[in-house]
Amino acid sequence: MIDFLQNTLDGLAAGSSYALLALGFTLIFGVLRRANLSYGPAIMFGAYAATWASLNFQMGLILLFAVTVAATVLAGAYVERLCFAPHRRGTAITAMVASFALWMQFEELATLVLPRHLYAFPALYAGEPLTVGPLTLRVEAMVMMLVAIVACAALWFMLFRTRFGAAVRAVIDNPVAAGLAGISVPAISVRIFALASAIGGVTGFLIVSAQEQVTPMLGMWSTLKGMLAMMLGGLGSLPGAVVGGLALGLLEAHSQWYLGPQLRDFLAYFVLFVLLALRAPWMNTRSAS
Amino acid sequence: MLAVRDLVTAYGKIEALKGVSLEVAPGSITCLLGPNGAGKTTLMLTIAGVLRPRSGRIELDGKDIAGQQPDVIVSRGVALVPENRLVFPSMTVLENLQAGAYQRKDDFAPDIERVLERFPRLRERATQLGGTLSGGEQQMLAVGRALMSRPRLLLMDEPSLGLAPLVVEEIFRTIAELHRDGTTIFLVEQNAHMALKVAQRFYLMEQGRVTFSGDPGSLAEDEVIRRAYLGTARV
Numbered sequence: 001m002i003d004f005l006q007n008t009l010d011g012l013a014a015g016s017s018y019a020l021l022a023l024g025f026t027l028i029f030g031v032l033r034r035a036n037l038s039y040g041p042a043i044m045f046g047a048y049a050a051t052w053a054s055l056n057f058q059m060g061l062i063l064l065f066a067v068t069v070a071a072t073v074l075a076g077a078y079v080e081r082l083c084f085a086p087h088r089r090g091t092a093i094t095a096m097v098a099s100f101a102l103w104m105q106f107e108e109l110a111t112l113v114l115p116r117h118l119y120a121f122p123a124l125y126a127g128e129p130l131t132v133g134p135l136t137l138r139v140e141a142m143v144m145m146l147v148a149i150v151a152c153a154a155l156w157f158m159l160f161r162t163r164f165g166a167a168v169r170a171v172i173d174n175p176v177a178a179g180l181a182g183i184s185v186p187a188i189s190v191r192i193f194a195l196a197s198a199i200g201g202v203t204g205f206l207i208v209s210a211q212e213q214v215t216p217m218l219g220m221w222s223t224l225k226g227m228l229a230m231m232l233g234g235l236g237s238l239p240g241a242v243v244g245g246l247a248l249g250l251l252e253a254h255s256q257w258y259l260g261p262q263l264r265d266f267l268a269y270f271v272l273f274v275l276l277a278l279r280a281p282w283m284n285t286r287s288a289s
Numbered sequence: 290m291l292a293v294r295d296l297v298t299a300y301g302k303i304e305a306l307k308g309v310s311l312e313v314a315p316g317s318i319t320c321l322l323g324p325n326g327a328g329k330t331t332l333m334l335t336i337a338g339v340l341r342p343r344s345g346r347i348e349l350d351g352k353d354i355a356g357q358q359p360d361v362i363v364s365r366g367v368a369l370v371p372e373n374r375l376v377f378p379s380m381t382v383l384e385n386l387q388a389g390a391y392q393r394k395d396d397f398a399p400d401i402e403r404v405l406e407r408f409p410r411l412r413e414r415a416t417q418l419g420g421t422l423s424g425g426e427q428q429m430l431a432v433g434r435a436l437m438s439r440p441r442l443l444l445m446d447e448p449s450l451g452l453a454p455l456v457v458e459e460i461f462r463t464i465a466e467l468h469r470d471g472t473t474i475f476l477v478e479q480n481a482h483m484a485l486k487v488a489q490r491f492y493l494m495e496q497g498r499v500t501f502s503g504d505p506g507s508l509a510e511d512e513v514i515r516r517a518y519l520g521t522a523r524v
Contacts, residue, residue: 089341163391170377170388176339177375179359180368182392182438186358 002134007253013141015249016148020203021226022233022241023151024196030172030236031192034092038079038099040222041106042197043204044214046072048110050205051119051214061122061209068208069201075106076197080190088186103219110216117215124209140210147206151199152242159238168192172236231272234282290315290473291336291367291442296345296355298328298335305331307497308345313442318464318474320484322517323494329477330372332494333446336475337369338362349442364392368440372447372477374431378420382411385419385430389437397437404433407463425456432463442473449480461487481514493517 021040028036049071050064059067083098125139159165170178171188179185204222208214225248230236233244248268255267275283291313298306305328313319321329334340336347338359347355349365357365368389377385386404390397405412408429414422419430428448435443445464449457461483468474468487478484485491485505493501493516501508501516 163387166380166384166388167391169380169384170391173377173379174375176359177371177377178388179339180337180363180371180375181388181434182360182363182368183388184358184360 003257004254006135007257008250009135009137010141011250011253012246013138013144013249014252015246016141016145017203017207017245018225018229018248019148019242019245020151020199021222022229022245023155023238024199024203025226025230026233026236026238026241027192027196027199029230030238031168032084032095032189033175034084034087034095034099035227036079036084036099037096037223038083038102038106039076039196039200039226040224041103041219042075042079043072043200043222044110044216044219045075045106046070046201047121047204047208047214047218048114048216050208051121052114054122055114055119061124064122064209065202065205068205069198072201072204073194073197076193076200078102080193084189084193085186088189103223107216107219110219119214121208121212121214123212124206138210140206144206144210147202148242151202155238164188164191228268228272231283232275234280237282240282290350291475292346292348293332293336294346294348296332296335296347297343298331298340299343304343305497306335306342306345309494309497309499311492311499311502313473313475314490315473316468316471317489318468318476318487320488320491321475321477321494322479322481322484322491322513324518326496327494328497329494330446333369333371333444333477336362336444337367337371360392363438363440366439366441367444368435368438368442369444370428370431370435370446370448372450374424374427376419376422376427376430376434378418380419382415382417382419382422382430385434386411386437389434392438400437400439404436407466408433425452425459428452428456428460432460436467440472442475443467444475446477447479448476449478449483457483479517481517482510485510485513 025039028039046068050068053059053067054064079099079102083095083102087095087098124143129139130137159169167178167183167188170181170183171185175185208218229245229248230241232247233240251268251271252264256264259267293309293311296306296309297304309332323329331340335342338357338361341356345355346353349367354362354365377388380388386401390400410426411429411433414426419427422430432448448460452460457480464474464476465487476484476488488505490504492499
């Protein structure tokens with residue numbers, strides 16, 4: 001029972017980071033109707049920029065946080081300008097393939113500047129974990145959950161209580177109708193891209209400062225986890241992204257405990273496969289028009 | 290007010306508009322009739338900026354607006370009630386109306402009140418989601434949303450499509466009222482009988498070209514209807 005509770009807690013912590021990644025993916029996917037494969041690599045770029053800064057300058061955590069977020073947003077802007085702005089009227093596949101090309105660019109650039117496979121990253125919290133009875137509470141994990149909760153609340157407020165948010169929902173509902181209502185779809189898209197990149201930067205910083213290390217694999221890892229969580233939650237739904245992220249975290253934590261690490265990733269993909277094959281009602285399994 | 294000159298719009302290699310020219314006089318109701326596939330919706334979407342023309346001009350008060358983004362066209366005082374309404378399904382009726390006023394910086398609450406007065410059914414459904422409305426209610430909402438930008442020129446693409454006769458009458462009553470209040474209206478319609486009753490001028494379109502223009506008395510109504518539904522090519 002204690003193990004089950006501990007695994008659930010760990011799963012929710014990991015799931016919070018997946019939920020944040022999935023939120024970023026979903027914001028971009030909902031507004032632009034395009035998958036941004038470079039979302040994870042842009043986060044990796046941000047983390048590498050901070051790693052490079054910490055290796056060359058004396059920097060506190062707050063400054064490193066700022067560098068990570070700023071560099072991720074910068075990388076996101078680069079992706080938006082090169083992959084998404086020129087293909088706004090083109091097909092979704094063009095933008096996706098272009099974003100894959102930039103993924104390779106980011107990875108090559110990262111390994112060019114910092115060629116070792118693994119670099120240490122300053123820890124978010126260096127002290128002992130807290131214990132509540134038999135349960136262990138890692139401070140980094142709790143920060144991650146807290147940030148996820150705050151991010152969800154802030155996003156909800158933005159979407160449902162501001163004029164900008166209403167325009168974003170209008171674009172998500174129907175971009176053509178939004179344009180006809182006088183909403184500038186390109187302007188909304190750029191801002192949402194920046195917002196999603198900022199969320200990615202925050203999440204990336206929390207992930208690498210919790211793991212206390214950075215590798216070039218962070219890019220692929222973030223894209224895979226974020227897209228998997230987004231798809232589990234039903235592709236394009238923001239609440240779905242949160243639920244999908246938490247579900248993925250719980251699934252991984254429990255399957256790691258009961259089945260071992262080899263089967264952990266397999267199970268997540270297997271569940272996605274089964275849900276898609278059974279056309280789970282919350283998933284957009286109708287063919288795109 | 291609006292003058293379209295030699296407008297060509299294409300989907301890939303297929304030209305849906307093959308050099309369309311027509312005019313909409315200020316303060317008028319101008320109607321565009323024609324069979325399915327004639328290019329009427331393509332013309333509306335091109336004027337509204339959703340589609341980019343390959344060549345030709347769209348002059349609004351003498352200035353070319355062809356190829357501008359839809360939000361720019363709205364800021365110039367043109368609003369389109371699109372075919373199939375396109376209301377925002379996951380937003381409430383009120384939010385749909387507010388979205389129509391997105392560019393306005395002034396207080397638009399009186400305009401919302403006016404729309405709700407015009408369409409009392411929308412007031413009853415004010416907090417309901419757009420996607421839950423009936424077809425007629427969605428059409429009223431689409432018209433109301435377009436009015437929220439206070440357009441000088443209102444484009445309407447088949448506002449009566451698929452609606453019950455009573456609702457069609459309500460929509461046409463609204464068109465007549467808007468016209469009386471000074472809005473210029475450019476209307477695409479399948480319902481030639483209703484359209485010819487309100488219009489001062491009409492155009493017939495077939496296969497991407499304008500084939501006839503005149504005032505409603507210039508051609509017998511059954512001849513207009515025959516051409517509007519069947520085209521001249523089949524005679």
